[in-house]
Amino acid sequence: MTSIESVVRAAPAELDAMRHALEIARRGPAKGPNPRVGCVLLSAAGDVLGEGWHRGAGTPHAEVAALADAAGRGTSTRGATAVVTLEPCNHTGRTGPCSEALLAAGVARVVVSVPDPNPVAAGGAQRLRSAGVEVEVGALADEGRALLGAWLPSVERGRPFVTLKLATSLDGRVAAADGSSRWITSEVSRHHAHDLRAEVDAIVVGTGTALVDDPSLTARNAAGELQRQQPLRVVVGHRDLPPHARLHGPGGELVHVRTHDPARVLTELAAREVRHVLVEGGPTLAAAFLAAGLVDEVHAYVAPVLLGAGRPAMADLGVTTIGDAVRLTTRSVIPLGPDVLVVATPDRHIDPHSTTEEH
Known part of the structure; x- marks a missing residue:
């Protein structure tokens, strides 16, 4: 009180x-x-x-x-x-x-x-x-x-609220062995994810994802048209984007934050009055935000598909034993056509500089 x-x-x-x-x-x-x-x-x-x-x-x-x-x-x-x-x-x-x-x-x-x-x-x-x-x-x-909503924890924590979005096969893959990833999840899930994009202030991806997947990072309606409000599009990393990248096309403002430090990313976005950030990938960026303890909520779109090989949803978190696993509390499970959306919050985060768990 x-x-x-x-x-x-x-x-x-x-x-x-x-x-x-x-x-x-x-x-x-x-x-x-x-x-x-x-x-x-x-x-x-x-x-x-x-x-x-x-x-x-x-x-x-x-x-x-x-x-x-x-x-x-x-x-x-x-x-x-x-x-x-x-x-x-x-x-x-x-x-x-x-x-x-x-x-x-x-x-x-x-x-x-x-x-x-x-x-x-x-x-x-x-x-x-x-x-x-x-x-x-x-x-x-x-x-x-x-x-x-996200405004309150953002102000309480002094940084944007961070939602990590994953779209995976049942065995945790975001792309097949040949690199193809369109489409693992269903159209219903993709429409839902576009509605989520429309609700946030900024979408964040790493340069690796931007170069490999060439996303537009826009929020679109069911007809494929740009929604009225578009989030800030943020690319994290040092590599330049090619001039023909789709991120240079119509949509929200494009910001390139040349760092690998998630905390610095959030500091720069807070200076732009961003309250809610959606981290969309890839696996390295997702792991970096989790390891830094900067993920507040996870939205995992899971499709009943098995790939057996291919790119995993998460890069190495430094977890070597089950006791160090990043555990989450499930807040809701929402059916989306053949898929499910699992919304969960991390119970704790990893301190990469210490063996002590931080609760």
């Missing part, structure tokens, strides 16, 4: 308003530097005075949007309760502090789902309390954290 948290005392009308705030927050962009946030303003009698959600970077925050909605309805917010999915910010960035906007509007009570983990923006609850506003934090906290 953080210093701003308290025992949650929320009325039924406030919990209903929080559920609605969570619902309207989902109308905001699912990716980008800013979180999804919703706000509902209630009168003392529990009537809705206004509502709003954050529509993306540079636009009014949810609290300000809700206050504007209330003003548009001609309703006064003095003495009102603000029900908001994320702690009101207390800093000036692209917009002003939401805590000050609520104070200026005469709000008397604020009910929050999730405290803001960003040290730059946090402090809104304390600012409001110091001004005499009653603040409750933790209402429907599990739902609030789920809404924030």
